[in-house]
Amino acid sequence: MSPWHLPFRIPKLEIARRSTEASPLVDSPSAQLQEFLVKLGGALLSVGTAATDIQRTLRRVAITLGSPNTALIVFPALIFVGMPEEKDTRFEVAESSGGEVRFDRAARIYFVVDQATAGHLTAGQGIEAIDAILAAKPRFNLVVRILGHGLAAAGVGLVLLGAEPLSVVYGFVLGVLVGLAKLLVKPGTYAAILLPIASAFLLALVVFAAANVQLVGEPLQVLVPPLVTLLPGAALTTGIQELAAGDIIAGSSRLVSGIAQLIFLAFGIVAALTITGVPASVALFTTHPALGAFQPWTGVLLFSLGIFFYYCGPRRSFYFLTLVLLVGYGSQLVGAVLLGSAFSGFFGALALTLVAYLVQSIPGAPPAVVCFLPAFWLLVPGATGLISLTQSVTGSNVDASSLTALVGSIVAIALGVLSGTALFRQIFRVAPARWGLRLV
Template identity: 80%
Template sequence: MNAWRPKLRIPRLDFHARSIEATQYVESPSAQLQEFLVKLGSALLSVGTASTDIQRTLKWVAVALGSPHTALIVFPTIIFVGMPDEKETRFEVAESQGGEVRFDRAARIYTVVDQATAGTITASEGIAAIDAILAAKPRFNRVLRVLGHGLAAAGVGLVLLGADPISMLYAFVLGVLVGVAKLLVRPGTYAAILLPILTAFALALIVFAAARAGFVAEPLQVLVPPLVTLLPGAVLTTGIQELAAGDMVAGSSRLVSGIAQLLFLAFGIIAALTITGVPASIALFSSHPPLGAFQPWLGVLLFSLGLFFYYCGPRRSFYFLTLVLLVAYGGQLLGNALMGSAFSGFFGALALTLVAYLVQSIPGAPPAVVCFLPAFWLLVPGATGLIGLTQSAAGTDIDASTLTALVGSIVSIALGVLSGTALYRQIFRIAPARWRLRLV
């Protein structure tokens, strides 16, 4: 007799690749579709979404709502929409409504994007929704927002510069002052254009005068953190990302804008340094003391909490924002340990991009764009660039490779974002539909 042999059944892993192309839900476009695309594109521009991502998103919306042959051109401040049945191409200049990006507004805009790509709203309903979002008041009042800006300044000082408790307290106070100035200035005015350089000049005057009187030991620990939300780290990184994606006009214009903003901030600091007469070797010295095991992680939590209040994060978004920031910072530390500082930004950006895209599909989580902006500030290029440019302009004896390292960190972060996006798109293709991942 043959011995009985148990049958071992191995479960079959059957991956079905899903299409990443848009689905058409409406047979023919409505008369308001062109206007809706223009308004939606302008809203996405105003919350800092990359031009290449906006063009892809608007194409999905156009296909879903019945116009697969819509022609789109998106630049960082303007958008053109041409439809086959329309006699003229519409365009709109994007202006940031109410000043800076607000996370609650960005989240609601992306809700409209999800509804439009799913074909669950009409163009006229989308127009009304966008108008209502832009007219809505901030979720938090101004007092809570400026206190949040102070907390963010203290947190980033601890993470990036290893600030001591006294320096963190000074950074918190100056961060509150910067938050007040940013909320009082009306967007689109000359005051708003001059705000970065005037803020850097005023804060540098205060900090350098305090250093001259002996109240501040390392001025950069106090000066740079309050300016962090004025730093163009995200602009520079997005510019490189757009160049890598082939969008030469948008990418180059963002790079020029980001570099100019860094130069303006550095000029304001140098002007204050000249007036106060503090030696550059003292005013611009940065020792970067070694951090303890828990100090930087505490700084990340303070930074996340402060930005949640200042930028009016949606409900429950604080937990997801903190998770993404912790992953970004942890990825950066891991990259630094494995391959050195030149590649640390790549690992941090790759980790934050993948996690941000994955968690945005969880109910209550904010869209990835809400988590990207704070993470770019945390991944160093803006603060490092400001310090390097200021030290170079002042003639301080520093490492000549500082600015080269800045460019390298921006490129590595941009490549990390591109790699993370590509990896997520592959995960989307094979993931079960019940996961309800958001297409990017």
């Protein structure tokens, strides 16, 4: 007998793995499947889903409903769907409905996805459901949503800029005005296109004029928070994420769009600075004071509450949204302590992505995409990018490496999202089916 031979057998640890691929539940596709995929893709575009995720979702739906060979091409604004099962393969174009992202709409759209991939919904029923969702009125009225925008601005001022109490009040008032303008402007018009630069210009005029008469100490503490929902933090991060996933066209176009948005906002601020005559060293100076023990966490709660109201969060989603934001912000702080600020965004993005995917399976929890958009604003890249770009244009940027640090933070956040998504998919593969994890 070998000296290494054991007298007993060690049982093998076998982990059952579930496939992440969909299974066909229908023998042949219906005549309405192509139209349903186009409408569903357009609806997913309207709630800010990344092109990579849209293509993966539509493919699962197509396989489930009997068309495993469907050809899909997804861009940030266009979707092409080819059905080889038909005699004449046609390509349809879907366009995003535009306008503000609404979380109540996103939750209902992802419910349709769940129903379709489970085989509980036909293509015809899916078309009717999507049409009803897009036509539905927002959950909250105009006044509630406008006040929510003000609360979100106040929260951002506390978290990112360490704003003083008076600056928080100013940020709330200006945030209410920006929220009102955003909701009154009709989507898809020239007014909607000009709204970001016009908002930045008019707000900067007011803030710099107030700073000129000593009513405002640090103008950026008042100016940046009301513009938070106009900042392209999500577009920049999602663009990098799509590039990393291999969607070159989608990622490049979204990245260019985000950079252009930043430039427009910075141009509006610089134009106002020129008109008011306030020295750039005064108007664009920011101290980033040390935050108190409870100040940033209060800001996160204010921000979450404001986002919940402004974007019409579904019932009970406030608790889950707040949890994800707290986890993301807290993980970012831990990452900054362990490895420095350059990598803090990676930890924050990884943690919030994993938690968002895990909690979306809980009854009443919103889909993960609902938590991603506000989390991107809270993880810095949009606000920091606007400040750095504006300071660089006016020559008042004392730190030449700030723009490089901004690019690094965006890449770190995108890699965090990719890593969190990959980790969740591995958890999904080994988790028992009774856990009910949603793969969307």
